[in-house]
Amino acid sequence: MTMPILLNGARGRMGQAIAAVAEEEGCRIVAECDIGSNPVEHLPNCGVVVDFSSHESTPDLAEECAAQGKPLVIGTTGHTPEETERIKACAEKIPMVWAGNYSIGVNLLIHLTRQAAKLLPESYHPEIVEMHHRHKKDAPSGTAENLLEAVLEGRQWEPEAALRSRSGLTGERPDQEVGVHALRGGSVVGEHTVVFAGPSERIEFSHSAGDRSIFARGALTAAKWVAGKKPGIYRMGEVLGLTDGTED
Numbered sequence: 001m002t003m004p005i006l007l008n009g010a011r012g013r014m015g016q017a018i019a020a021v022a023e024e025e026g027c028r029i030v031a032e033c034d035i036g037s038n039p040v041e042h043l044p045n046c047g048v049v050v051d052f053s054s055h056e057s058t059p060d061l062a063e064e065c066a067a068q069g070k071p072l073v074i075g076t077t078g079h080t081p082e083e084t085e086r087i088k089a090c091a092e093k094i095p096m097v098w099a100g101n102y103s104i105g106v107n108l109l110i111h112l113t114r115q116a117a118k119l120l121p122e123s124y125h126p127e128i129v130e131m132h133h134r135h136k137k138d139a140p141s142g143t144a145e146n147l148l149e150a151v152l153e154g155r156q157w158e159p160e161a162a163l164r165s166r167s168g169l170t171g172e173r174p175d176q177e178v179g180v181h182a183l184r185g186g187s188v189v190g191e192h193t194v195v196f197a198g199p200s201e202r203i204e205f206s207h208s209a210g211d212r213s214i215f216a217r218g219a220l221t222a223a224k225w226v227a228g229k230k231p232g233i234y235r236m237g238e239v240l241g242l243t244d245g246t247e248d
């Protein structure tokens with residue numbers, strides 16, 4: 001049986017990429033919502049909601065999903081702290097997969113980044129660089145935020161160790177710091193590099209997205225996986241079997 005999906009942000013770049021692969025992924029789009037639609041009236045007809053609209057529309061949608069008991073796959077990025085708290089509150093009632101990036105490669109990159117941060121000495125300094133197309137509205141990217149979280153977890157550092165871009169008289173770099181840097185231009189689909197710069201050597205892990213089908217297929221894989229799960233927030237690494245959610 002195919003999974004009936006309510007797709008929010010259907011007219012956008014990701015919405016179109018998802019619609020293009022839905023059938024191949026064993027899903028069917030039963031409602032295409034975008035600006036001006038009312039997703040609430042379509043919710044009863046779907047099994048899972050997939051949201052690739054905009055950060056500000058996700059909290060309202062999550063609250064409607066919680067009210068009607070519909071699982072949610074969140075693709076939007078750039079949420080404010082207030083939006084993040086509202087979304088998290090809904091996870092007490094429904095299962096949701098929430099990932100800054102649904103590709104297999106990036107989720108492996110996140111896993112390897114956490115491991116490298118854990119295993120390498122603090123003198124191997126982590127820096128994250130991302131590049132995206134000129135239309136992207138948030139920075140740093142959701143993926144870069146996920147990579148940052150992986151470094152913080154691996155190093156067991158507090159969030160204060162994160163530095164989102166440098167400018168001016170910054171002083172010398174301390175060991176306990178992780179920089180995040182955003183580049184924008186052209187039609188770049190999505191590129192992420194994590195650098196560990198050590199005393200006399202440098203390690204780099206990189207991922208480059210060829211097109212949006214990798215995010216689209218991953219989001220639909222997550223949609224099929226999350227149906228029937230207990231309420232809570234799940235990472236894409238759990239969907240792919242890279243982690244059991246407790247982190248290693």
Ligand SMILES: NC(=O)C1=CN([C@@H]2O[C@H](COP(=O)(O)OP(=O)(O)OC[C@H]3O[C@@H](n4cnc5c(N)ncnc54)[C@H](OP(=O)(O)O)[C@@H]3O)[C@@H](O)[C@H]2O)C=CC1
Binds near residue numbers: 053057077
């Ligand atoms: N997690 C992942 O793997 C990925 C996440 N993303 C994220 O997904 C989101 C969408 O990206 P992308 O498709 O490139 O963006 P687009 O701007 O191309 O598409 C977003 C669509 O959602 C619409 N929209 C905006 N606000 C609302 C609203 N309140 N309700 C319903 N629809 C709305 C937009 O309309 P309009 O154009 O009129 O504003 C547009 O049609 C971004 O947050 C992006 O960062 C992107 C790629 C992968």
Ligand SMILES: O=C(O)C1=N[C@H](C(=O)O)C[C@H](O)C1
Binds near residue numbers: 144190
């Ligand atoms: O907006 C995009 O395009 C992308 N957004 C996601 C992010 O913020 O990391 C994922 C991907 O890199 C493309």
